[in-house]
Amino acid sequence: MIPDFEVMTPYQxxxxxxxxxxxxxxxxxxxLKEQIYQLWASGAAAICTAEDDKAFESAYNKFISNMxxxxxxxxxxxxxENADYWSKLGFSLE
Numbered sequence: 001m002i003p004d005f006e007v008m009t010p011y012q013x014x015x016x017x018x019x020x021x022x023x024x025x026x027x028x029x030x031x032l033k034e035q036i037y038q039l040w041a042s043g044a045a046a047i048c049t050a051e052d053d054k055a056f057e058s059a060y061n062k063f064i065s066n067m068x069x070x071x072x073x074x075x076x077x078x079x080x081e082n083a084d085y086w087s088k089l090g091f092s093l094e
Contacts (some may be wrong), residue, residue: 017091021083029078
């Protein structure tokens with residue numbers, strides 16, 4: 001077997017599992033995923049560019065609140081359902 005192939009195969013299997021887990025087909029789930037990803041990008045930027053501890057705490061709390069209001073737990077449930085499905089078919093991170 002080619003040495004590089006032996007090294008990369010476990011990594012690629014983990015990547016495939018992640019890709020399958022995060023792939024959504026339901027339009028409602030896709031819209032939620034897009035909304036959460038947009039909130040993540042703007043919220044993370046606000047947290048990272050906070051000028052002091054007070055601004056950081058404020059940005060962080062707003063970020064968490066916005067993610068919860070948007071439905072981060074619902075998105076997590078979609079991902080968990082996918083992970084469970086693919087695990088039953090033999091894909092895993094192990």
